[in-house]
Amino acid sequence: MVRGLAALPSGRRGKWVTLVAWILLLIPAFSLAGMLGSAQKNDISAWLPSSSESARFVAAAQKFGSGGTMPASVVYSRPGGLRPADVEKANADAAVFQRLEDVTGKVQLPLVADDLEAVETVVPVRVGESGWTGIAKVVDRLKAVAAANGDGLVSHVTGPGGYAADSGRAFGDADLLMIVAVVVVVAILLFTYRSPTLWLLPVISAVAAVFTSEAVIAVLAKYAGVVVNSQSSFILSVLVFGAATDYALLLIARYREELLVHFDRHEAMARALRRSGPAIFASAATVAVSLLVLLLATVNSTRGLGPVCAVGIVVALLAMTTLLPALLVICGRWVFWPVKPSFGALPPSRAGVWGRVSTFVAAKPRWIWAGTAAVLGSFALAMIGMHAEGIPQDRQFTKxxxxxxxxxxxxxxxxxxxxxxxxxxxxxxxxxxxxxxxxxxxxxxxxxxxxxxxxxxxxxxxxxxxxxxxxxxxxxxxxxxxxxxxxxxxxxxxxxxxxxxDMQDGAARDAWVVIPAILLVVFGILVLLLRAVIAPLVLVGTVVLSYGATMGISVLVFDHVFHFGGMDAAFPLQAFTFLVALGVDYNIFLVTRVREESLRTGTRRGALTGLTATGGVITSAGLVLAGTFAAMASLPMVFAAELGFTVALGVLIDTFVVRSVLVTALTLDLGEAMWWPRRVKPAPPTADVGQELAYSGASVTDVRFEEQER
Structure with missing residues (x-):
């Protein structure tokens, strides 16, 4: 499959065919992506556990016009106490509220507080398929009526309807979120590539993946019954953009290596796709299948997140293995300016940060992995203080x-x-x-x-x-x-x-069912990829430990730094899904390279070579993904800030601690047992140890290894 895909975008004619195909695809995609907002379902049933009593109540209350309604409370107050005219105004406003469009059911008569300082009117607001967007418009009209001719009377709209309207306005800032994410990624790519031009190609391809995935989801929502809401919609764009850029970094790193040993850039790209393709495909498959496991959830907001984001990952994979390679080959070597990879040039030296890290880890691997695991485990203990019973409604926003x-x-x-x-x-x-x-x-x-x-x-x-x-x-x-x-x-x-x-009960049930299922799926994919048992167990164990440490640190930060009011009931499961799937991503990138190098030089040397060869690109990928999710803090919602912070922190821990230290140290300590039940027999040496540890990527050893293959 990888070889077949590699032949199309890297071919002399195939690159143009690929580009034209994507242009033809993007023309309707831009239009269809705009339909995603109208395809969203933000009514109450889109969030409730499907089998809950609350869901049954919504169905039973339809006959009263209340099943699809949400109460909004209009509260009036005057400093120093109400006047008779204030109560008269509240009564007159109630009559106006009753006549407003999308106000359904009976508006309750204004209720005067016992202290005679406030009066409240409860207005049932219809919740259509547009959900929060529609409620926000009605709430704005309620506010305008209440504020008119008040003569110093203070009025605010609150209650479930008021909070839903504020949530809709917050989700309306999703466009700002993408702008922030793009700016962050561009800055990281400029630092990574030190090229004023190269960053354009992965960003263009990632943006194309975002629009295409939104278009596909809009079509599936309209014609295939896929449920998408505001939450899954904005997470989709963040995840696709970040994952697509990650895949781009891995591919471009391999392509740069191959350009050093292949004069023809088409052949270099074909080789890059064949060598990096399995890791990229396995990574995407792990994330996509893990997300699909969320279909086992009963909470509809969690259940709907799975297929939406899984489709996005598949689209990101296709864009980065077809469109990006085609653009790179079309542009040629000049796009790497000012440091263009020249045929026959020596690869970059490994005598850098990651070379020093590999030397440090190789000194006492058992002590290092044991100490690292102990530190991560101590952070995980802070999960004991986690409060995931929901966020109080008056603390849902960061403002x-x-x-x-x-x-x-x-x-x-x-x-x-x-x-x-x-x-x-x-x-x-x-x-x-x-x-x-x-x-x-x-x-x-x-x-x-x-x-x-x-x-x-x-x-x-x-x-x-x-x-x-x-x-x-x-x-x-x-x-x-x-x-x-x-x-x-x-x-x-x-x-x-x-x-x-019901959300709490459903989330607790989902955690017990979905988390073990995700671990089994991830383990199965790793077994198929690595054709081993021990290595998958090691990788799954390390990402679970990383998840625990990340959640523990997050709990401490949320409670004592940000002073948030708690966590959404579904937050631990959603965070687990993203952290485990994305954490395994980087382990796959590392271990597939380690296994490749181990076939040549043995596991110990392969582990060190794999770490130094992938250190730069995986670090850049981790920074990109962490920056993308951190951009979620631009939304003024606590749950978005919590999810963005937690995933960003977890990705950084996976990148700088788990992959570089913990997994490498465990691989060195286990040695050939890492690949049990298979035995890794290294090929006869074709270069001395100094050569293999002095260069990254396509070293002299790589060239001779290719000659052996031919």
């Missing part, structure tokens, strides 16, 4: 938003759970009994019967505790226990606290 201001105002004058009730659909014949039972709960502030239709009744219970708090979640469990204990109630319980509860 103060409209909804947060309203929430603060609301909490000063109303019960903490006001505007975010626990909603129950019950049989109308038992509604009175249900309301009485709920009103007796000490953790419930108020109980209201909102509507009745077709023998079913909608009942709202307002918790005394704030939304998202442990107390509110406990109240949701109590409400479920009570209503399910009423004979004949046939109840479904949903609403904000119940949704958070």
């Amino acid at each position: 103060v938003t409209e909804a947060v201001l309203g929430d603060q105002l609301q909490s000063r004058h109303f019960p903490a759970g006001a505007g975010n009730p626990i909603c129950t659909v019950v049989s109308s014949s038992t509604s009175d009994e249900v309301r009485l039972a709920l009103s007796l709960l000490p953790t419930v502030a108020t109980v209201v019967q909102l509507d009745a239709k077709d023998g079913r009744t909608l009942v709202l219970a307002t918790p005394r505790a704030g939304a998202g708090s442990p107390e509110a979640l406990a109240t949701a469990r109590q409400v479920r226990d009570v209503v399910h204990g009423v004979k004949g109630a046939d109840a479904q319980v949903g609403g904000g606290p119940a949704i958070t509860l």
Whole structure:
């Protein structure tokens, strides 16, 4: 397969065919990629566990017009106390709210606080397929009405609808995210290549991969039922851009090596693709298949992330093994200016940083890997303090938003759970009994019967505790226990606290099922690639240890440096998926080269040669991917900042510690046992040790080895 692909973009005619094919592909792709926003599903069901009671509540509440609605709370307050005119305005505004487009169901009459300093109106807002985007427009209209003719009256829109609107605005900054990511990557590539021209080709190819993947996902969402939401959409662009650039770095490094020993650049590219192709394909396969394992998840936001990002990785692979090689061959050697690789020139010396690292690791490998593992393990212990029960709604953003201001105002004058009730659909014949039972709960502030239709009744219970708090979640469990204990109630319980509860339960279940499945898949791919058992066990073990250390450090930083309010319930699983898949990436790049070198010189020398040969390119790749994910901090959302920080940190640990120190030291200590049950028999030496350790990439040994192959 690799040889077949290598022949097309590297051929004298094939390079032009490849370029024309991509141009023809990108013409509709640019247009289709623009449809991705409209193809997103950001309604409640796109995030809930598919089998949860909250999901069943959404279906049951459709008849009341509430299944696809979200309450938005408009809160008014005046310093020094309300005036009679303020209450009149709130009543008049409520009538206007009722007539607004996308306000469905009955707007509740304004409620005056006991301290007579605030008044609140709850407005049910329809959640269409556009989700947050549509809600944001309605919330803007609510805000405009509330702010008009207030004469000093303060008003804010909060509640689930207000927070959803703020989330939609935050995700609207995804274009800024890509601009930041591109700037970061360009800076790293300029530093890596020290060329004013070479960086253009991988960036052009990566951008083409992003647009193409977005186009493919938009088509699949419309015609194949693939679910994509705002979260998976922006993660897709970050992942594709970063992974594509990584593959580009690996390919260009091999291509540069081959240009030293091949006069014909077409032949050099064909050789580069054949030699780097297996590692790139294995890397992409590992990431893509690991992501597809997320289909086993029950939380829809996690489940939908799998196929979306897996498709993106496949597109990135195709772009970097077809479009980029074609562009490189078309441009020729000049694109490397000012340091063009000339045929017959000596390869770059290995007597640099990575040569010194290999010497250090080779001195006492057992002590080094044991000490490194102990340090990483100590960091992993900090995971004990991890709080992944969800992020309180007033701490979801890295800045103060409209909804947060309203929430603060609301909490000063109303019960903490006001505007975010626990909603129950019950049989109308038992509604009175249900309301009485709920009103007796000490953790419930108020109980209201909102509507009745077709023998079913909608009942709202307002918790005394704030939304998202442990107390509110406990109240949701109590409400479920009570209503399910009423004979004949046939109840479904949903609403904000119940949704958070179901998300936590679903995320916990998914972690126990998906994490072992990902480890088995990764292990299986490594066994097929390396045709060994010990090496895959070593690689999987090191990336799991790296994940633990990364999460431990992240917990400490989030709690004591950034002072975040917690982690999303699905965060540990999503972080695990990306960190393990991407961490194995760099191990694959290293170990495939080590195995290749071991076939010539033995495992010990092969490990040192592989480290020094791949040190520069893998370090650059790690910096690129870390920088790309770190750009996620440009979104003003805590979960985006947490995911970006954690993946960036994990990639750096994998690049600078796990790959360069831990894996290399373990390989040196295990020796030939690394490749068990196969035995690695090195070829007869064709160059002295000094030559092999003095050069990287296509050394004199490589040239003689090629002659033996011929």
